[in-house]
Amino acid sequence: MSTLLQVESLGVRYGSIPAVRDITFYVDAGEAVCFVGPNGAGKSTTVLTVAGLLAPHTGHIRFDGRAIDGTSAEDIAQLGVSLVPEGRRIFSRLTVGENLKLAKSLRPGSAAATRLLDRVLELFPILRERYDGYAGLLSGGEQQQLAIARALLTQPRLLIVDEPSLGLAPKYVDLVFAAFAHLRAENMTLLIVEQSIRRALAFADRVYLLRSGAIVRHGRAADLRGDADFESAYFGGAATP
Amino acid sequence: MSPIQLAVDALSLGGQFALIALGIGLIFGVMRMINFAHGDLITFGAYALVVPSAADMAVPFVGAWSAWFLIPSTLGIVMLATLAGERVAFRPLRRRHADGTSLLISSFAVGYLIQSVILFVHTGRPKSVSIFPGLTRHLEIASVRVSLIDVVTILVTIALLLVVLTFLRFTRAGLHLRAASEDFSMAKLLGVRADRVIFVAFGISGLLAGVVSLLYVAKTGVLDSRMGVPLAIAGFVGTVIGGMGNLAGAVAGGLFLGIASTLLQALLPEALRPARDAFVYGLVIVILLVRPGGLFVPRNAAVRI
């Protein structure tokens, strides 16, 4: 399997305060990888840096063999990395349809664009119903679906979703993860930030555990499932890998 | 003054302020920066109408051409100046992730630069120039006299607002601009080209400034190196009372300010008229105290994080 995303010794600072120190990880093509870890661990900082919205202080990021540290967010998006950031950040003053059109990388109105839109709306049928309404009027769960649909319309090779289940009712969490499972079956490469260890272990191929800006454990989800140490590491019991 | 005359005056001034407020609001939307140079770009367009010289008598330059050349030339000159300003003064700062304050200072610098160059070339004495002399006529409608230029200003404002709003609403570039105004970094995450969006915003803003240059000179016939300053302030106040970052609000805010000024001018007792602006801006302070987010933003609108 080829490595799609390779991050080496990444360090990120806000001003002079380090938020992420020396993080190294990779995501192979076709894999589903989860980041877990408590609040403030540096998960969002890491994915925002991969997507180009934050500049790395140290380290290297390669996407499909190509160095992308220092590349602008718009260029990284064009290369095929799509981040659904924490808090969804849908454009509330645009309609649902406009939010989606914004992301369409294909020529608007072309047959391929219509097919792509149809496929995405099949995954999230509610968006078809709400197509002409303002996105700001959607419920939290609907907004999350819109944010993911919008990211998919950029035709990413790597989809990164930061805390998709944050603040969602359980039925929406299930719906969103069902969509991820569907994408995975279609060979989409996924990097999901997820607060719930249980869900991460159930879903992912591999899991990284972050704490205080560093990766403290990682491994195959199948191996970590029965591992009592892993959960205690999350809560700070055993901070060393 | 008859109510019709008053309404025409109010809408004409309000229309001009609305165009200025929209020009400032478009740039604020994508840059989170108030472009104080906007007024001086209006001045720049007005001075393009005459031959650069220190002589008191202004010799028409672009202003001597027929309307078919005069209008596009003036608009083109102001658009180019606006885009050049973005390229030279703002883009390098953006590249270095400068904060809003640096950008604001930079816009002051651009404005003063334009004023100083005009002062140097044309001297500080006001000049007079006449364009579209036919427009200074008065119309007699049902025995009410209104000036043609005011009517034209209102019509041009309406047409231009429709064009700009249609562009924003129905084109892809307009969609990108609206999205970037709401959340620029999210737009970038979707692959929207930041430089292109900002280029479009400055281009339209420059177009609007150029139109105001023409309307202003056609009405007053006067050139003055500082003529743009009060216009920029009026436009800025319009965007603030309309709610920063809300384009329809900016238009409404500018309109409101023009109407309020005209009505106060007409209705205040003779002795208080010189203090008209004190009343107008006092009213603005009261509005902002009652509705800090702007007149046209629901009081309980959720703050977006």
Ligand SMILES: Nc1ncnc2c1ncn2[C@@H]1O[C@H](COP(=O)(O)OP(=O)(O)O)[C@@H](O)[C@H]1O
């Ligand atoms: N915009 C910011 N400015 C300053 N510090 C920040 C900012 N965002 C996050 N941090 C800090 O960086 C650290 C990592 O935060 P974050 O990446 O958001 O963690 P997580 O997503 O794992 O909860 C935290 O200590 C947080 O307080």
Ligand SMILES: [Mg+2]
């Ligand atoms: Mg986070």
